[in-house]
Amino acid sequence: MEFTSQHFNALLPLLITSSTAILVMLAIAWKRSHTITFFLSVAGLNLALLSLIPAMQAAPLSVTSLIHVDSFAGFYMALTLVATLACVTLAHAYMEGFPGNREELYLLMLLSAAGGLVLVSTQHLAGLFIGLELLSVPVYGMVAYAFFNKHTLEAGIKYMVLSAVGSAFLLFGMALLYADSASLTFAGIGASLASATAQNTLAHLGIGMMLIGLAFKLSLVPFHLWTPDVYQGAPAPVTAFLVSASKVAVFAVLLRLYQMSPATAGGWLADLLSVLAVASILVGNLLALTQSNLKRLLGYSSIAHFGYLLVALIASKGMATEAIGVYLTTYIVSSLGAFGVITLMSTPYHGRDADALFEYRGLFWRRPYLTAVLTLMMLSLAGIPLTAGFIGKFYIITVGVQAQLWWLLGTLVLGSAIAVFYYLRVIVTLFMQEHTSLTHDAQHDWGQRAGGIMLLAIAGITFLLGVYPQPLLQLLQGTGLGN
């Protein structure tokens, strides 16, 4: 195959991210410096983000049979990179007082981001697997980064074992699918499934097992059991990475897979996904009700949010792709903001993160702006107007109505009503009477530091997207699979 400068341009974001990872590794070997590592990572990620411009000029373009760079891939690459950038910034704030080696976290995060970039642009099962493993394996290390903390170590091991099980399912599913369709490209599988007139058990089994593998990564019910423990145990910036960059990339590939191949496989897949969606929405929201730990609560809420997203995936026509883009963007922004506040509250490092809800009692009267940010994020997650989350939820409901998925919409409304309860509980806690004994608090000058500035920017974006979403919608309208 001819490899021209166009191909090079299209791959530029991935190449830059990977070389940044190598550069950071070398820099660490040369001299351990938290600041240098941080600046290298940030510069690399920004450069990768900039290189999306030439990449998009080259798009749509297939680079080898594994990777297809189109505007869809471009959008999700941007999303992954921005989320990683935010997590890196948060990690910088978090690691200031970290007792162990601080620099490797950035390395792992960059590697994982590279995996995400592969994942969102792949059109081939091999690419999917490579991307997914590249995305998840560094996360094992990141989750267990504060390994001297019992919870963190437990979370790391739990995540590793369950993620490996998920990957095994995925791999087995791929093998079955290959056995049936003799093709590993998404389009090839789709064509073979469409042409097969007889119901083929092997292919269905393969798709089902792949779905289980991906559902593990997306923590959909009933494959969600790892989520709360891992979210609680992992250091806050890592949890932020898990909910944002990692989930987005996996959902993007699921969307591409679903749209390009087995969507034609008939109604049973949609039925299966509907069951997953209903279970995720209800179980996620109901279990979140009883949590007294903010990270666990957000973990359960993320299960529910991905249940909402499945509604749009099932609809899969009309504005569905667009709606998923909007929802993922708004969800990432709001959850990054929420975990950002937790991160800032947890610094400087004191063993456990500030994740118990009671530690946030009366925060408003001490840190009004930080509280305003967290309140905004909670409202956004609940989908209240003036915040980005409302636009996301509005879009999902629009798509649901368009596809006439009344039962799923009913579940969504019910789930949202339940969700309001626990988001409000968090908000009320923030405004309650001041708590006297303080174990955790944000630094006084948090607003002048990188993490704080980024957090305020996220809050600004959340508000802006809620009031004037047109630019985002316009951007997404132009992005589609294959162009």
Place this chain on the structure above:
Amino acid sequence: MILPWLILIPFIGGLICWRAERFGEAPTRLVALLSMSLVLGLSIWLWFTGDFQLAPAPGADQAWALEFRSSWIPRLGISFHLAMDGLSLLMIMLTGLLGILSVLCSWGEIQMRIGFFHLNLMWILGGVIGVFLAMDLFLFFFFWEMMLVPMFFLIALWGHSSSDGKKTRIYAATKFFIYTQASGLIMLVAILALVFANYHNTGVFTFDYSSLLKAKLAPELEYVLMLGFFIAFAVKLPIVPLHSWLPDAHAQAPTAGSVDLAGILLKTAAYGLLRFALPLFPNASAEFAPIAMTLGLIGIFYGAILSFAQTDIKRLVAYSSVSHMGFILIGIYAGSQLALQGVVIQMLAHGLSAAALFILCGQLYERLHTRDMREMGGIWARMPYLPALSLFFAAASLGLPGTGNFIGEFLILLGTFQAAPWITAIATSGLVFASVYSLIMIHRAYFGPPRAEHALAGPDARELTMVLGLAVLIIILGVYPQPVLDTTAASMHGVQQWLGAALSQLVMAR
């Protein structure tokens, strides 16, 4: 440009209040007072200068007294479309007036975090004005949901827990929020289904009110969509099976919260029915009218009986609102111009009288530190002015001639009689119940043996001005309602044509 400013003034004023707290208490309250006075002033000015003969009506192109449109989210056919007719204007005047009163009545009551308190108060009022002006269904929903959050804060942070300590203010606030949020989402689904139905017919994706008025809907679909809207409004109005958030929210809210809740938030639901549910779905509404009227009837009696049984004075007034809203519901679905005009008067009069009663309850609470009527009694002798004023507003609430409430109820009953004589007859007997619970409130709280001997401080000039002002307005509304009727005549005529035509079609079909 004046319409967006009506919405922006409270929002900006609220932000200034929040920041003005550092300069002290008085500037904060003054900023809030000033911004609401500005809103009231602007709306009065509009009343004198505007031509309110223009109002939406079936068939004709939509004409408004004032209109503002600007592009917002063209991707989804959503524009920032505001418009005003006589009905919106009166509601905004009421909002402005009660806004001023809620600032005034919290002058002594709220001493903590006044900046944030006024931020919330102003944002509720801004959201409500937005609801009254929005002519784009997305925008309407946007404001509809937006006003919940500050109201939640108002109840959750500055409310009172119930006397037995069982129901906390946070419980009440959360209940209020979940009820309205869930029902709101049902309305959102209905709005979207309507938009898509219109899209299938015309190929235009729009949320604009005047375009959607022309949507052709299949009868079954129309009925289901109408129910979606009705449920959202029924929760807010409230209509009986969906009312249980109201007494809790009222009882636990601070006085300003109760005033806003009873005075204007409930009116947004009636406004929504008049503006959206009836004109958008006239045939389904006509079909639904007997059920709605029956629900109204149940509300009248249920509210009245529960009101009678309360020992908490604010819960008593809250349940009386449920009863009054029953009349409004009956009037809305009667389909006659007379009844609809009565609904407008009743909305205004109830806004004023319920606000006054809640303010009086608040003043009583500030002096006695209880809302339990079993601990009151004999106050008539211990306190000047306040008991007499309470008696006046209780009389207004039971619909004594000479007060606006009488005009409202009388017109509603008169207008409904032709359409539904039996319902009217039964509803009329609800007025007897109204006198029972109103008078029992006065009796329990103010008469009887005094609980303590020492005299209580009478109302000061601020408190007296607020309540006396309301009393004067209620009397004016009661003896000379014509200007108000003229203002809304065109709007109500339009609504009447929509529903009236559908009702007569229904009669023909049978």
